[in-house]
Amino acid sequence: MTATLAAARLGARLGLTSAGRLRSLALALAVAIAELLMLTTASACRALLLQGMDPADDRRLALACATAIAIPCAVLVMTVARLSASMRDRRLAGLRLVGLTPTQTRVCAAAETGGAAVAGTTLGCAAFWLLRPLLAGIQLAGLDWRLHFAPYAVDSALAVIAPPVLAVASAVLPQRSRPDEALASARRADRTPPRPWRLGPLLVGTILCACVRSGKPRPLFGDPDDALPWMFAGIALLGVGILLIVPVFVRLFAALLVRLTHGPAVRLAARRLQAQPAGVARIVAVLMLGLFMATGARYVVVAWEDQNYYRYAEDQLHHRQLVSFSTTLAKADAAEARARSLPGVRAVVALPQLHSRSGYAAIVASCSDLARIEVSVGTCHDGDAYVLDPWSTLPKRWPVGHGAHRRTIATPVEASPPSNGATVGTGLLGPLDQVSLVLPPSLVGALPPSTEVHVAVTAAPGRHLASELAAVGLSVDDGYDFTTYDFVQRLKLLVWTIAGVILAVGLLAFGITAVDRTVQRRKQTTALRLVGVDAGTLRRAQWVEAGVPLAAGTVLSVGLGALAGATYLAYGEPDTALPWGATWMLAAVAVLGSALVGAATVIASSPRIRPQEIRAE
Amino acid sequence: MTALLEARGLRVEYGATVALDAIDLALAAGSRTAVMGPSGSGKSSLVHALAGIVPLSAGEVWLEGGRLDTLSEARRSRARLARMGMVFQFGDLVPELTLVENVMLPLQVLGTRAATARRRAVEVLEQVGVAEVADRRIGAVSGGQAQRAAVARALAHRPAIVLADEPTGALDTVSSEQVMDALTRLSVDQGTALVVVTHDHRVAAHLDDVVVVRDGRISVGIPA
Numbered sequence: 001m002t003a004t005l006a007a008a009r010l011g012a013r014l015g016l017t018s019a020g021r022l023r024s025l026a027l028a029l030a031v032a033i034a035e036l037l038m039l040t041t042a043s044a045c046r047a048l049l050l051q052g053m054d055p056a057d058d059r060r061l062a063l064a065c066a067t068a069i070a071i072p073c074a075v076l077v078m079t080v081a082r083l084s085a086s087m088r089d090r091r092l093a094g095l096r097l098v099g100l101t102p103t104q105t106r107v108c109a110a111a112e113t114g115g116a117a118v119a120g121t122t123l124g125c126a127a128f129w130l131l132r133p134l135l136a137g138i139q140l141a142g143l144d145w146r147l148h149f150a151p152y153a154v155d156s157a158l159a160v161i162a163p164p165v166l167a168v169a170s171a172v173l174p175q176r177s178r179p180d181e182a183l184a185s186a187r188r189a190d191r192t193p194p195r196p197w198r199l200g201p202l203l204v205g206t207i208l209c210a211c212v213r214s215g216k217p218r219p220l221f222g223d224p225d226d227a228l229p230w231m232f233a234g235i236a237l238l239g240v241g242i243l244l245i246v247p248v249f250v251r252l253f254a255a256l257l258v259r260l261t262h263g264p265a266v267r268l269a270a271r272r273l274q275a276q277p278a279g280v281a282r283i284v285a286v287l288m289l290g291l292f293m294a295t296g297a298r299y300v301v302v303a304w305e306d307q308n309y310y311r312y313a314e315d316q317l318h319h320r321q322l323v324s325f326s327t328t329l330a331k332a333d334a335a336e337a338r339a340r341s342l343p344g345v346r347a348v349v350a351l352p353q354l355h356s357r358s359g360y361a362a363i364v365a366s367c368s369d370l371a372r373i374e375v376s377v378g379t380c381h382d383g384d385a386y387v388l389d390p391w392s393t394l395p396k397r398w399p400v401g402h403g404a405h406r407r408t409i410a411t412p413v414e415a416s417p418p419s420n421g422a423t424v425g426t427g428l429l430g431p432l433d434q435v436s437l438v439l440p441p442s443l444v445g446a447l448p449p450s451t452e453v454h455v456a457v458t459a460a461p462g463r464h465l466a467s468e469l470a471a472v473g474l475s476v477d478d479g480y481d482f483t484t485y486d487f488v489q490r491l492k493l494l495v496w497t498i499a500g501v502i503l504a505v506g507l508l509a510f511g512i513t514a515v516d517r518t519v520q521r522r523k524q525t526t527a528l529r530l531v532g533v534d535a536g537t538l539r540r541a542q543w544v545e546a547g548v549p550l551a552a553g554t555v556l557s558v559g560l561g562a563l564a565g566a567t568y569l570a571y572g573e574p575d576t577a578l579p580w581g582a583t584w585m586l587a588a589v590a591v592l593g594s595a596l597v598g599a600a601t602v603i604a605s606s607p608r609i610r611p612q613e614i615r616a617e
Numbered sequence: 618m619t620a621l622l623e624a625r626g627l628r629v630e631y632g633a634t635v636a637l638d639a640i641d642l643a644l645a646a647g648s649r650t651a652v653m654g655p656s657g658s659g660k661s662s663l664v665h666a667l668a669g670i671v672p673l674s675a676g677e678v679w680l681e682g683g684r685l686d687t688l689s690e691a692r693r694s695r696a697r698l699a700r701m702g703m704v705f706q707f708g709d710l711v712p713e714l715t716l717v718e719n720v721m722l723p724l725q726v727l728g729t730r731a732a733t734a735r736r737r738a739v740e741v742l743e744q745v746g747v748a749e750v751a752d753r754r755i756g757a758v759s760g761g762q763a764q765r766a767a768v769a770r771a772l773a774h775r776p777a778i779v780l781a782d783e784p785t786g787a788l789d790t791v792s793s794e795q796v797m798d799a800l801t802r803l804s805v806d807q808g809t810a811l812v813v814v815t816h817d818h819r820v821a822a823h824l825d826d827v828v829v830v831r832d833g834r835i836s837v838g839i840p841a
Contacts, residue, residue, distance in 0.1 A: 531770070535691070
């Protein structure tokens, strides 16, 4: 018992030595970040569950979000807990040689890590409760969660306990059981290279997705029902492939660098990459998988954005509100006057509606009427009738943007009932919905007072025109429900938030590991400087080693996520425009983040001459 | 005759500790000198001062008639790269590079083309007897082979002087002999001056002169 206590005391002291202090500080910060993120996520999930509309969907969404945040947090904590692992393993093996039992050695390792982990937990929890009012004040697309922004007790306990337990487990479990194993010098450069089969899943997944997207070969992928299992298989293989490919990818990348360039800096970087420890590959794999999923999720959200209701809502919120209500010609004037009295109303236009026996609907409107409700019919001539072709408002590659819905195309027709071949469909124009003809007033002449009239009302952008009309007794026919729009907006925000967290936490974990490796390499760096290798060469080597493959990996994962998302959209929504803007932005942010992490490690590598390092072994 | 490397009134301090004081030393081209002395006497500090690595509190270091200690760090690095070779106790080769790539590194930094650098590196590795493991990394060769590769790295660019700090300190007797044999043979072949810090009289026996450092001062300079 006394020996175990002594081992624990020794572990605590090791965590406070000059080199140990930095590691302990890094671990405490990593645990604190993980605590803060997990408690925030748990609180947001609870608010979502208590305020959401569909409990089953919300539960799935909350679980997906919590998992997406928890995985990078776990990787961060476990990575930082294993900083300078080989040096610590050697040290613990030395303690075994002195006579400590395996249990006592583990106690020592646990005490060294546990202290910092507990400090980090305390810091993270305190930060969360201090920041909670600020976080709760953030309103996400109509969701006000001030009342419920606190985690459930069980989630809270899990979020508090998991990071320090993971940290201690990471520090204790990989410990080599035999001292001779741990004391053996690490021959990193001679590790067995990863097998080429790791490329297989990614290649097969890419081919499958490309085939589903192109619909070829037709017997397999042409029919949507047949293509569905292939699509899911392709996307799943892409995800698995990303996890497997990193070591091969890094080696291939390094081999390419060696082949293409002969400069000492790039060669040094490439060789170091080839000898990179597996832990780094795991971090990059998780980072790439996270970006892949976030990019793919962004594409899935596009499927919602491409729906008419979403475009309606976008148009209402950003361009102008347009609704209509029904009345009769006799009551139209009074109703128009009531509508005009509302603040923000721009135009009120009465559009008599006629129905043919064969079921066609026509409105009676002049060119100026159409212009007042902002319906464009090109070169409109009073006296002409027009066939409305609502589908032509949904061209392929429709650019999502404000005001695009006004481009209704109408073509003049002879002043006679249309043939059965006239186009009828659901349009985007509220009062013109289900209308196939626009007839000029001169053609119709005087109408009886009982004629059905649709009164179109336009107002400044917003979401309350329908309720304001209802408040004055005018019940609209085509009021818009913003619930689904808000849900999609929340999804978009969630995707960006999760992508941001994954990117930030992943880059942080990578950065900390890279900095630790450069610190471990200081002696080697000093030796090279003493030989006369200039600081610039060493800095370039460090930057290439840390930044370039990370940037390439993140861009690759964003690209693969885009492929997966595009495949999904090609299956379900073949005409949907792909969110290239968002894709490029995510890739650009990932590249910028990678470059910054590379630069941070260059600073940390500090290729200054330290003669004392040469004698220290 | 102008000395190849000369120290005049050197004084080096680390905080309150005086590591070297009143050191005067002149090394001629092609000379072979052992620096001996007890632990902590200042042997390594002397080599580091001669190489322009540590800042001087007083005194001057002259390399081939030019003042070394007043140059900027970048120019001192360049001077070391071009005119000096360094060998350390633990070799300190880059573990991720193969032996031949380690030897190529200073040559390439000097601007030699990769193919030429490789030819020269292989040639020197043959001279020190480790050509057969030239494409292996440090982890896959013995300590003696790695140290001979370090000797090759120090001499590949034909420097005017090689400074070796305990080059055999981590080796067994046989490996020590092989390393010293390679070091002295190559330096003689190339006309390179050699300064070796050592505790070992058997190592010093390979050299022509001995300088004994004690308490930061040269106590005696005698022929070996």
